[in-house]
Amino acid sequence: MDSKTIEYPVIWLQCATCTGCLISILNSVSPTIKNVLIDEVIPGKHVNLRFNATVMAGAGDLAIAIAEETVKKVKGGYLLIVDGSIPTAKNGVYGSIGERNHQPVSMVERVIEFSRDALAVMAVGTCATFGGIPAAAPNPTGCQGLKELLESKGIKTPVINVAGCPPHPDWFVGTVASLLLSGLPSADQLDDFGRPLTFYGKLIHENCQRRAYFDEGKFAKKHGDPGCLYELGCKGPITYADCPTRLWNTGVNWCVGSGGGCHGCTQPEFPDLVSPLYVKTIEIETAPNKL
Ligand code: SF4
Ligand code: SF4
Numbered sequence: 263m264d265s266k267t268i269e270y271p272v273i274w275l276q277c278a279t280c281t282g283c284l285i286s287i288l289n290s291v292s293p294t295i296k297n298v299l300i301d302e303v304i305p306g307k308h309v310n311l312r313f314n315a316t317v318m319a320g321a322g323d324l325a326i327a328i329a330e331e332t333v334k335k336v337k338g339g340y341l342l343i344v345d346g347s348i349p350t351a352k353n354g355v356y357g358s359i360g361e362r363n364h365q366p367v368s369m370v371e372r373v374i375e376f377s378r379d380a381l382a383v384m385a386v387g388t389c390a391t392f393g394g395i396p397a398a399a400p401n402p403t404g405c406q407g408l409k410e411l412l413e414s415k416g417i418k419t420p421v422i423n424v425a426g427c428p429p430h431p432d433w434f435v436g437t438v439a440s441l442l443l444s445g446l447p448s449a450d451q452l453d454d455f456g457r458p459l460t461f462y463g464k465l466i467h468e469n470c471q472r473r474a475y476f477d478e479g480k481f482a483k484k485h486g487d488p489g490c491l492y493e494l495g496c497k498g499p500i501t502y503a504d505c506p507t508r509l510w511n512t513g514v515n516w517c518v519g520s521g522g523g524c525h526g527c528t529q530p531e532f533p534d535l536v537s538p539l540y541v542k543t544i545e546i547e548t549a550p551n552k553l
Pocket of ligand 2: 426427466501502503505516517518523524525526527528
């Protein structure tokens with residue numbers, strides 16, 4: 263690495279998560295995650311991942327010590343990434359990250375401790391952004407999204423929300439690249455939920471390949487039929503993301519393209535207010551069904 267290269271330390275905490283968000287991001291193709299972690303994808307700038315419990319080789323107290331040292335030594339200069347929602351009930355007893363004085367440190371305590379002096383906090387995935395599946399009713403663990411938690415504690419560190427269950431690798435890599443290139447996003451580059459407009463600026467319904475069917479009132483009655491999937495529970499009319507144009511799995515297909523409908527996975531309403539997934543739960547004006 264050139265001595266003039268600027269290093270950006272990154273600490274990645276995983277809270278109440280299935281690890282699907284990280285797996286999605288590890289599948290980044292252009293650039294690959296190896297490029298992101300090892301090379302200078304932005305010339306002169308390099309992401310230095312100091313802590314991620316799933317991908318790092320280190321473990322135990324030594325690994326935690328590296329994260330704690332980064333927080334102390336690089337105040338205001340490191341990026342904190344969080345995936346998974348944060349269990350807050352009963353003083354956070356439902357999840358811990360490492361120990362202090364031989365006692366577990368709760369996820370909520372760790373997130374608060376590491377957020378205070380971060381340059382920015384990136385919530386990755388709908389659990390970290392809005393609570394997601396672990397925060398679904400009745401939510402016995404008191405899971406919360408990161409922004410809600412930090413606001414309740416008066417922590418003003420900027421939060422960028424990269425929502426999705428899971429998020430597309432491009433949404434994460436593109437947001438990190440933009441941070442390295444241009445610094446923190448301005449308010450007009452984010453939507454009302456803190457999501458980058460570059461990726462979350464348009465409704466799924468606006469660019470959907472089945473939109474002509476919707477406009478003509480041609481609605482599929484069962485999966486596998488041609489037609490718009492609205493009557494089968496598609497949540498595209500309330501969901502913001504660029505899936506119809508970006509596609510998934512390196513441009514192979516996407517949810518509506520494969521006939522499954524959009525589940526609204528990037529939305530704060532996910533999952534409680536978009537369930538049942540294959541039942542129409544949103545009412546919008548439609549033409550009479552002509553299929
Ligand atoms: S309701 Fe769903 S399938 Fe129908 S046009 Fe909108 S996004 Fe596409
Ligand atoms: S189409 Fe909808 S459910 Fe599928 S990934 Fe995109 S936002 Fe999520």
